[in-house]
Amino acid sequence: MSKRWIIALKVLLHALCLAPIAHLAWRFFYAQDTFGADPTNYITHFTGNWALSMLMYCLAITPVRRLSTRLGWLIRFRRMLGLYAFFYATLHLITYIWLFSGFNVASMIDDIQKRWFIMVGLFGWLVLLLLALTSPTWALRKMGGRRWQLLHRSIYLAAMAGVIHYWLLVKAGVRSPMPFTLVLGGLLLARIAWSLWNGRKKRAKLRSAAVSTQTA
């Protein structure tokens, strides 16, 4: 993939990732009734859903890339998708602080102390914050590849926190978090299957290498 193509695709991807929030803003100015009777609730779900969606797209990059060696270029969009997940998660948090709690510090502290779904959601956001802060290339260089990679695997923790957060807040019997749960489950399975398969391949390679040195 040429550099020019990468740039063009990045511009396209930025546009796609910003489309939901642009759409929301457009509707705020031109079609307010589409927010329904309780826009607070609507905007909360909207930003939360997009944060989770972006996380899933981001996590899907690696398994899809492994399908073929020719898909290696996909990795160049992973950071961007992760940062957009953080962007929508932050909008989600702002919605909670501003529209939901009305900047009422006492009620927010009460929420954090008493309510699991708030705690789990906040934990997920903090993980994303940490990953966003360490996302620049210089941070990777400073930390060293191995440590950086270890830290950035915690994106799975953030995704799990996001999905658990969703399940904790819906009423019993409501299954709207199910699609995200299934997708995340599939992505985790793909990850585990890959490392098992890869591990066996590596061991086999080592074994054959050992055999060849013995015979030599």
Place this chain on the structure above:
Amino acid sequence: MLIRKPNDIPSSEITPKKDYEEFQRSRRIGRRSFLAGAATLGAGALAAERMGLFSPTQEVHAATRLQTVPGKFTTTGETLTPYNKVTTYNNFYEFGTDKSDPARNAHTLITRPWTVSIEGLVKQPKTLDIDSLLKLRPIEERVYRHRCVEAWSMVIPWDGYPLSELINACDPLPSAKYVQFLSFLNNKEMPELPGGYDWPYSEGLRMDEAMNPLTLLTFGLYGEELPNQDGAPIRIVIPWKYGFKSGKSIVKIRFVAKQPRTLWNEIAPNEYGFYSNVNPAVDHPRWSQAHERRIGPGFLPKIIPTQPFNGYGDQVASMYNGMNLKKYF
């Protein structure tokens, strides 16, 4: 004869009532032979109606205006929630679990003919027709605050009369300690019916709660018959309790000796108590009940403090004297 534009003519006027009811009944049991039996005029009008030739809003306005008198216990000094918000933001899970679903899906509910059966511990069980129920007492307009357990609230002008009027007309036996309300259930008319719930929707009240003058047997809102998504053609409104206590589209009222099963209480007893009185001091396990988002004419709802018994303490608090409201939430 004065010739009017089609959308000025309410369908109830051009379709002979008998044919119309026959048509509704045939739809209910899934027969499709109504065209053969119906008079040409009636069938033509129905076909036009089904093809959407009459503007639906005009039809609704023309056909379903209620005669009301000003009611006692009306809440004054609060801004009403606009009609379009009351009718597009509903928890009526039989028509889908999203709050915008009922407004989209509930048109499949057939509300005529409709009967309510009075069962259980009464002198004489009976079945009442919706039109006779409508005529039983004068319909009062009552503005009530409506507080959902999800921490949003509205102010709604309901139309109905006290449930106690109907109960008195039913002669319950002294052994009747509770009243159970069962909602309509029909898979054909409720294609979005979600699994995992023990349908039909069931709610209940203690006898004194049911007899409280605030408890309203409700037929309309904003002076019009209830839209389907708001629980047509007949529902209960209990303004000092969380909204889910107020059963919609009631088909059975049963007088019982023991506390009846209620749907949300069965699903999550730690979250939804039998009483479910609005109480800012008792949090829902997953969120605070101290505040509510009041849905009004503005774009964003206002965050306001929630009042004990939703502000109806003067009328209802005495019923719970000596009860631990944290235990019996």
